[in-house]
Structures are given as C-alpha cells and as structure tokens.
Amino acid sequence: MKKRSTFKSIILNVSYYIWVIYTFAAVTLLYDYRIALAEFAIAIALTVAYLKVHITRRSAIADYVKSLGHSAVLGKSDTMENFPLPVVVMQTDGTIVWCNSLFNNMIGEKHLSEVPISDFVPDFDIDLFSKDDTKVSYDLEHNGRYYHIFGNIAKVRHVPGEHLIALYWDDRTSYEQIKRRYFREKPACAAIIIDNYEDVMQDTSNADKPKVAAAIEEKLEAFGRENNAIVRKYEKDRYIMFVQKQYIDKMIDKNFDILNSVREISLGNKMAPTLSIGIGIGGETLDKNEALSLSALDMALGRGGDQAIIKDEEQYYFYGGKSVEVEKRTKVKSRVVAFAIRELIANSDDIIIMGHRNADIDVLGAAIGLHRAITNCGKQSKILMETYNETVARMISKLGPDYSDVFIKRGAANEIVDKNTLVFVVDTHKFSLVEEENLVRVSEKIVLIDHHRRSADFIDNAVIVYHEPYASSTCELITEVIQYMDADPKLSKLEAQALYAGIYLDTKNFTFKTGVRTFEAVSYLRRAGVNTADIKKLFSMNYDGVMKKMAIMGNAHIVEGSYIISVCDKSDDDMQTIVAQAADDMLNITSVTASFVVCDMGDHVAISARSFGDVNVQFILEKLGGGGHMNIAGAQIRGKSKADVYNDLLTAINEYKANL
Ligand SMILES: [Mn+2]
Numbered sequence: 001m002k003k004r005s006t007f008k009s010i011i012l013n014v015s016y017y018i019w020v021i022y023t024f025a026a027v028t029l030l031y032d033y034r035i036a037l038a039e040f041a042i043a044i045a046l047t048v049a050y051l052k053v054h055i056t057r058r059s060a061i062a063d064y065v066k067s068l069g070h071s072a073v074l075g076k077s078d079t080m081e082n083f084p085l086p087v088v089v090m091q092t093d094g095t096i097v098w099c100n101s102l103f104n105n106m107i108g109e110k111h112l113s114e115v116p117i118s119d120f121v122p123d124f125d126i127d128l129f130s131k132d133d134t135k136v137s138y139d140l141e142h143n144g145r146y147y148h149i150f151g152n153i154a155k156v157r158h159v160p161g162e163h164l165i166a167l168y169w170d171d172r173t174s175y176e177q178i179k180r181r182y183f184r185e186k187p188a189c190a191a192i193i194i195d196n197y198e199d200v201m202q203d204t205s206n207a208d209k210p211k212v213a214a215a216i217e218e219k220l221e222a223f224g225r226e227n228n229a230i231v232r233k234y235e236k237d238r239y240i241m242f243v244q245k246q247y248i249d250k251m252i253d254k255n256f257d258i259l260n261s262v263r264e265i266s267l268g269n270k271m272a273p274t275l276s277i278g279i280g281i282g283g284e285t286l287d288k289n290e291a292l293s294l295s296a297l298d299m300a301l302g303r304g305g306d307q308a309i310i311k312d313e314e315q316y317y318f319y320g321g322k323s324v325e326v327e328k329r330t331k332v333k334s335r336v337v338a339f340a341i342r343e344l345i346a347n348s349d350d351i352i353i354m355g356h357r358n359a360d361i362d363v364l365g366a367a368i369g370l371h372r373a374i375t376n377c378g379k380q381s382k383i384l385m386e387t388y389n390e391t392v393a394r395m396i397s398k399l400g401p402d403y404s405d406v407f408i409k410r411g412a413a414n415e416i417v418d419k420n421t422l423v424f425v426v427d428t429h430k431f432s433l434v435e436e437e438n439l440v441r442v443s444e445k446i447v448l449i450d451h452h453r454r455s456a457d458f459i460d461n462a463v464i465v466y467h468e469p470y471a472s473s474t475c476e477l478i479t480e481v482i483q484y485m486d487a488d489p490k491l492s493k494l495e496a497q498a499l500y501a502g503i504y505l506d507t508k509n510f511t512f513k514t515g516v517r518t519f520e521a522v523s524y525l526r527r528a529g530v531n532t533a534d535i536k537k538l539f540s541m542n543y544d545g546v547m548k549k550m551a552i553m554g555n556a557h558i559v560e561g562s563y564i565i566s567v568c569d570k571s572d573d574d575m576q577t578i579v580a581q582a583a584d585d586m587l588n589i590t591s592v593t594a595s596f597v598v599c600d601m602g603d604h605v606a607i608s609a610r611s612f613g614d615v616n617v618q619f620i621l622e623k624l625g626g627g628g629h630m631n632i633a634g635a636q637i638r639g640k641s642k643a644d645v646y647n648d649l650l651t652a653i654n655e656y657k658a659n660l
C-alpha cells in the first residue's frame with residue numbers, strides 16, 4: 001500500500017516535471033538562447049495550467065466543504081479538520097479527495113489522497129451511493145469495529161456533472177457490542193417433560209428402574225451443563241430450564257440431539273423414553289417466557305411428543321418429532337372429562353354438536369354417541385351437519401325415526417345459538433374447519449373432543465378440551481367417555497355401529513394407530529350388537545366409484561424410490577372418498593412407503609397422503625399448508641394449479657428426505 005501511494009504521489013505531483021523542464025531550459029541557455037526561450041515558454045505555460053487546475057480543484061473542494069454548512073476554508077486547519085468524527089470526501093467512484101486526520105488515524109495510513117477507498121476498506125460498497133440521494137447512511141464493520149456512516153452527496157460548483165460524497169464515520173462499536181450481547185444473553189425458559197415416563201417404568205424390571213431413571217436425569221443434567229443452563233427437576237418426569245438465547249441457537253444447529261440421546265437409553269427398558277421440550281423466548285419478562293414455554297409444550301404433546309417446539313410472541317418453530325407415536329394415556333382423563341361433561345349438560349338447555357365440514361363417519365359416530373349420552377341425561381341435543389360424504393349419508397338414512405329431527409342445518413343452528421348454548425366440537429380442533437364458525441364465536445361453553453395432531457390453528461376458547469392425539473379416532477374417545485357418563489349407556493345397535501364405523505375408518509380397518517384401548521372400545525361396541533359385515537357393506541363403493549379409483553391408481557408413478565403419486569381431476573360428487581381410498585390402496589404396493597393423490601377439485605386442489613408411519617406425511621403436507629397425522633394427512637390449496645401443487649409436493653418431499 002505504502003509503495004503504491006508514494007509512487008502515485010510522484011506521478012501526480014506534476015510540479016516535479018515542470019521543475020525538470022526549467023532546469024533543462026537553464027542548461028540549454030548556455031548553448032542556445034532561442035531553444036532555451038522556447039523551453040522557458042513551455043515551462044511557464046505548464047506552470048500556469050497546473051496552478052489553474054490545482055487552484056480550481058482546491059476551491060471546488062473548499063466550496064463543497066463550505067456547502068456542508070461550516071465556515072471552513074480548507075487547509076487552514078479549522079472546523080472540518082477539527083470535526084470530532086473521522087471525515088472523508090470522495091468522488092462518486094470512491095476515489096478519496098480529502099480526509100481529516102481522524103480518518104487517517106482510523107485507517108492507519110497517512111497518504112490517502114487520490115486513492116480508492118476500497119484499497120483500505122475492502123467492504124466499503126460505493127455502489128450503495130447514488131447521485132440522486134442527498135443524504136446517506138449505512139452500517140459497516142471494519143477491522144472488528146462497527147461504524148455508522150452518514151453524510152451527503154453534493155454537486156461541485158464550477159465542475160458540471162461532478163459530485164462529491166462527504167462521509168462521517170461514527171464508531172458505534174461499544175453500542176453494537178452491547179446490543180449483540182443483549183440478544184445473545186436474553187434468557188429463555190424451557191419446559192421439559194418425559195412423554196412416557198410411567199409406561200417406560202412399568203415395562204422395566206425393578207432392578208433396572210433406578211438405572212433408567214438415573215440415565216434420563218444424567219442426560220438432562222449434561223444437556224444443562226453443555227448449554228450453561230439451570231436445569232431443575234420438579235416432578236419425576238418434569239423439568240424446568242433457564243438458558244440463554246445463544247445456546248438455543250446451538251440446540252437448533254444440532255437439531256435438538258438431546259431428543260435422540262434420551263431415546264437411545266437402553267438399560268433394560270423395553271420402551272424407549274422420549275422427551276418433549278417447549279421453549280419460550282422473546283417475552284418481555286421471565287414469567288411471560290414461562291407461559292410461552294408451556295404453550296409450546298402443549299403444542300409438542302398435542303403433536304405426539306418426542307419433539308422440541310420454540311415459541312416466541314409471534315409463532316411456533318418445530319424441531320424433531322420423527323419417531324412413531326406410542327400410545328400413552330390413562331383412563332383417568334376420560335373419566336374426569338366424562339364427569340365434567342355430564343355437569344355441563346345438566347346445566348344447559350340448548351346443546352349443539354358439530355364436526356368438521358365434509359363430515360366423515362368419525363364425525364357422525366362421535367356426534368351420535370354424544371347425542372345418546374345427552375339423551376340419557378334427560379336433555380335434548382341437535383347435530384349440525386350440512387356437508388358430508390356418501391358413507392355418512394348412507395348411515396344417516398339407516399338411523400330411523402328417532403333421529404328424524406336431530407339433524408339440523410347452519411341456518412337453524414344459528415337461530416338457536418347464544419352464549420349459553422353448549423357446543424360440542426368433535427373430530428377437529430381447527431377453527432377454520434368447523435361446520436359453522438359462528439357457533440364457536442358466539443358460544444361461551446365449548447367442549448372440544450379431537451384426536452388430530454395439534455396445529456397452530458386451535459380453538460382456544462373451549463371450556464373443556466379433550467385432545468388426545470394418541471387415540472385412533474374421536475369415536476374411540478367418545479366410546480370411553482359415554483361409559484363413564486353412564487354405567488349403562490343403552491346404545492342401540494345402529495348407534496354402536498356408527499361409533500364402530502368411525503374407528504374402522506380412522507384406523508383403516510384396524511391397521512393404523514390401533515392401541516390396546518382401541519380394542520377395548522371396539523369390544524364394548526361389539527357387545528352392544530355391532531355386526532361387522534354391516535360395517536363392511538357401509539364402506540362398500542359402487543361400480544362407478546371403484547372404476548374411478550382404479551383409474552387414479554392406474555395413473556400413479558413412483559418418485560424418489562418409494563413414494564407414489566397420482567394426479568387427477570374431480571369426476572364424482574364423492575371424489576374425496578374415492579381419492580382417500582385410492583391413496584389407501586396404493587400403500588398395498590410392495591416397497592411403497594408413502595402415497596399421495598393430488599386432485600383438482602375445481603375451486604381448490606386437494607392432496608390425500610398416506611404412509612405406514614416411517615414417512616411423516618404430516619410433516620410433508622404442512623409445508624403446503626396442510627396437516628393431519630404422521631401417517632394420514634391432507635391439504636387443500638387454493639389459487640394454484642394442480643401442476644404447481646404437484647411441483648410443490650415434489651419439493652416438500654425432497655426437503656423432507658434431505659432433513660432425515
Ligand atoms: Mn377422525
């Protein structure tokens with residue numbers, strides 16, 4: 001750098017050459033005065049020209065500096081030179097014209113005239129400044145220090161079209177350091193729970209129990225140490241942790257490997273312990289962070305556990321959650337819920353039951369089961385059902401005169417509802433999916449019963465929430481609850497069949513999510529008179545439907561080795577069922593691990609996805625705005641063509657595979 005600037009200053013300092021010409025002229029005078037005179041004339045002309053350019057330039061800069069609002073005259077070591085910040089004046093191409101000595105000191109270089117600023121400040125981006133701006137400001141890091149640079153751009157008088165930029169460099173390093181440190185050190189609160197502590201311990205021999213318990217504790221303590229955090233156990237399966245934001249960033253980088261390391265504990269336990277972590281961050285106070293961490297933990301449990309969720313004041317961020325769900329519930333909860341519901345029913349006059357739009361048989365079975373329980377309590381209830389599929393219609397037509405005035409439409413429901421109406425929402429927890437949003441808005445007595453993995457769109461004003469993602473179906477939950485509400489619920493054969501059909505549908509004929517308690521519920525319903533052949537017939541499909549399903553399957557192709565996708569258009573009123581069954585049936589193909597049907601429904605594009613649980617289709621469809629379970633998920637996309645949706649789906653699959 002130094003060499004270059006010395007060299008440059010010689011080149012540019014034209015006066016040296018003029019002095020050389022004067023010397024030549026003087027020497028020539030000894031031999032021939034005429035040539036000498038000519039040489040003197042040239043030297044004088046050059047001198048005049050040089051001084052003129054030099055003086056014009058200096059006065060232009062002086063004018064410019066004056067135009068900055070100071071009464072300074074350049075070179076007389078006053079205001080600009082003594083300005084308390086480093087100042088540099090440059091041309092629009094970044095060539096330095098002038099700087100004060102504070103700027104020289106900052107750069108560590110004395111000769112800074114006529115050199116490009118990028119030679120000394122490589123990160124300086126001259127393209128950020130345009131002649132159209134008059135005021136500029138931007139932040140720059142240089143040599144480990146942070147500068148806020150501000151200044152102005154002005155036209156140079158006497159030199160048309162020429163602009164100069166004056167920049168003041170405010171060193172804000174200490175402010176910036178405090179700011180960064182503040183964000184790095186912000187405290188966060190984490191709520192940690194062992195999802196299945198009881199079950200793990202139950203299946204472990206007495207001799208091994210303390211080892212397993214100690215191993216879990218040791219892993220969590222190590223997790224705390226590694227993140228310089230405070231971790232405290234306050235119940236046998238619950239921990240609270242205080243940790244700084246910077247360590248949360250590290251946990252994210254490692255994709256919360258604590259989840260894996262706890263799951264890998266194998267010291268005589270048959271079941272792998274899993275963790276759920278809810279982290280609250282960004283709240284103004286510690287107690288706000290704790291509240292955020294608890295709602296993040298709720299969300300993690302509602303999505304099946306074995307995952308970490310961070311919540312700030314705006315949104316949830318999801319990590320982990322790739323293991324297969326294990327059944328984990330005690331009947332205590334059904335009993336508590338049953339008693340609470342019975343009390344609410346006793347204190348209500350108007351009762352409405354509704355499910356999600358395009359109701360399936362799980363909605364109908366749950367509604368009928370609840371209606372029976374309410375009737376047994378001596379109260380009346382209505383079932384709001386406006387949009388439903390073919391199987392539901394078939395079941396409703398079988399129900400007979402007892403049910404002739406039970407089913408109502410939206411209009412009638414809106415006439416009944418006020419804030420005292422007891423509203424049961426079954427088989428969904430999403431505000432956006434319920435048959436009639438107004439009921440949820442108006443009623444102050446909402447009971448929510450659902451088994452879908454929790455999404456961010458959650459009806460949060462319910463007085464009772466029985467949300468159990470481990471259960472196979474809403475009908476399974478209702479079958480349990482009604483037995484606790486009444487020792488002998490007196491289910492008719494058809495009512496029992498409706499409940500059984502809901503379980504049959506959601507377990508895909510007892511293949512998925514079928515736990516011990518699913519069979520307990522089913523055996524109860526079987527005793528109430530269920531005829532399994534009737535159920536099979538209920539789900540039978542007509543010739544047309546079967547042919548359409550076959551066409552969808554015939555159109556399918558395999559991507560990424562084991563994912564099968566078919567794309568189709570709506571060709572039947574009950575397209576939803578046909579699409580769902582096509583997706584189910586494609587899983588029967590050897591080596592297929594996940595199936596997807598993309599269907600253009602006219603006003604939207606629907607996707608049905610299925611897997612055996614080793615591919616998390618919920619995760620994939622969440623990227624497209626859908627949701628559901630690990631092995632059964634769906635999405636409805638508006639405003640996109642099926643070709644675009646298909647491409648988005650491929651991208652989501654690739655992303656999912658890349659993150660495995
Ligand atoms: Mn369901």
